[in-house]
Amino acid sequence: MNRSHNEVAVVTGGSAGLGLALATTLIDKGWNVVTDARDADRLHTALPASPRVTTLAGDVRDGDHQDAIAAAVARHGRLDLLVHNASELGPMLPLAEVPESLFSDVLETNLLAPLAITQRLLPYLIASRGTLVGISSDAAVEHYPTWGTYAASKAALDHLILTLGEENGIRAYAVDPGDMRTAMHQAAFPGEDISDRPLPESVVPHLLALLTGDEPSGRYRAADLAVGATR
Ligand SMILES: NC(=O)c1ccc[n+]([C@@H]2O[C@H](COP(=O)([O-])OP(=O)(O)OC[C@H]3O[C@@H](n4cnc5c(N)ncnc54)[C@H](OP(=O)(O)O)[C@@H]3O)[C@@H](O)[C@H]2O)c1
Numbered sequence: 001m002n003r004s005h006n007e008v009a010v011v012t013g014g015s016a017g018l019g020l021a022l023a024t025t026l027i028d029k030g031w032n033v034v035t036d037a038r039d040a041d042r043l044h045t046a047l048p049a050s051p052r053v054t055t056l057a058g059d060v061r062d063g064d065h066q067d068a069i070a071a072a073v074a075r076h077g078r079l080d081l082l083v084h085n086a087s088e089l090g091p092m093l094p095l096a097e098v099p100e101s102l103f104s105d106v107l108e109t110n111l112l113a114p115l116a117i118t119q120r121l122l123p124y125l126i127a128s129r130g131t132l133v134g135i136s137s138d139a140a141v142e143h144y145p146t147w148g149t150y151a152a153s154k155a156a157l158d159h160l161i162l163t164l165g166e167e168n169g170i171r172a173y174a175v176d177p178g179d180m181r182t183a184m185h186q187a188a189f190p191g192e193d194i195s196d197r198p199l200p201e202s203v204v205p206h207l208l209a210l211l212t213g214d215e216p217s218g219r220y221r222a223a224d225l226a227v228g229a230t231r
Pocket of ligand 1: 013038086087109135177179185200
C-alpha cells in the first residue's frame with residue numbers, strides 16, 4: 001500500500017487514538033491525508049507538517065467545517081478513501097434515563113455529520129472508485145445495558161455507510177476495530193485499568209488489509225481480517 005502517486009484520504013478525528021494511528025500510517029505510505037479534530041493544538045502537534053498533510057481544526061457537526069473538508073479535497077481534486085472515525089461516546093445511562101438532547105448530540109456527531117460530509121465528498125469518491133469506511137463498534141450489534149445511545153448511533157452508521165455504498169457503486173465497509181487503549185475507551189470504563197487493551201496502532205494493519213484487499217462491501221471485525229502483504 002505504498003503509494004507513488006497522489007491518492008487522497010480523509011480521516012476524521014485524526015489527533016488521537018485510532019484516527020491518529022491510521023492517518024500517520026497512511027502518511028508514511030505516501031498518501032495525502034486530510035484530517036480534523038476539535039482541539040487545534042493537539043491536532044497540529046500530533047501530525048507531521050507536510051504538504052501532504054492537511055489538518056483542519058473543527059467539529060464534524062459544523063457545516064462550515066464540513067465545507068472546509070470539502071474544499072481541502074477539492075484542492076487535491078480527488079478522493080480515494082473516506083474514513084468516518086470521529087465519534088462521541090455520549091451518556092452511559094439506561095435508555096430510559098437518557099435526555100433527548102444528549103441522544104441528539106451523539107446522533108449529530110456519529111451519524112448526521114458522517115452523512116453530511118459524505119454527501120459533500122461523494123462525487124470525488126465515485127470518480128476515483130474510492131472506498132467509504134465507517135468505524136463501528138461491537139455495540140452496534142450487541143445490546144449492552146447503558147451503551148444504548150452510542151450503540152444505536154453505530155448501528156445506524158453501519159446502515160448509512162453500507163447503503164451509501166450500494167447506492168453509489170463504491171466499496172463501503174463498516175469496521176468494528178475492537179477494544180483499544182484510548183481516551184474514549186477509558187471514558188467508557190472510568191477508573192478501570194485498561195492497560196491490557198491493545199493499542200490502536202495494532203488495529204491499523206487489519207484495516208489496511210481490508211482497504212487493499214478485495215473483500216466485498218459489508219461489516220467486518222478488524223480482528224477477523226488477516227494481515228498480509230499490503231500494496
Ligand atoms: N476505543 C475503543 O475501544 C473503541 C471500540 C470500538 C469502536 N471504537 C471507535 O473507534 C473510533 C476511534 O475511537 P478512539 O477510541 O480512537 O477515540 P479517541 O481516542 O477518543 O479519539 C477520538 C478522535 O476524534 C476526535 N473527535 C471527537 N469528536 C470530534 C468531533 N465532534 N469533531 C471532530 N473530531 C472529533 C478527537 O479529537 P477532539 O476531541 O480534539 O475533537 C480525537 O482526535 C470511534 O469511532 C470509536 O467509536 C473505539
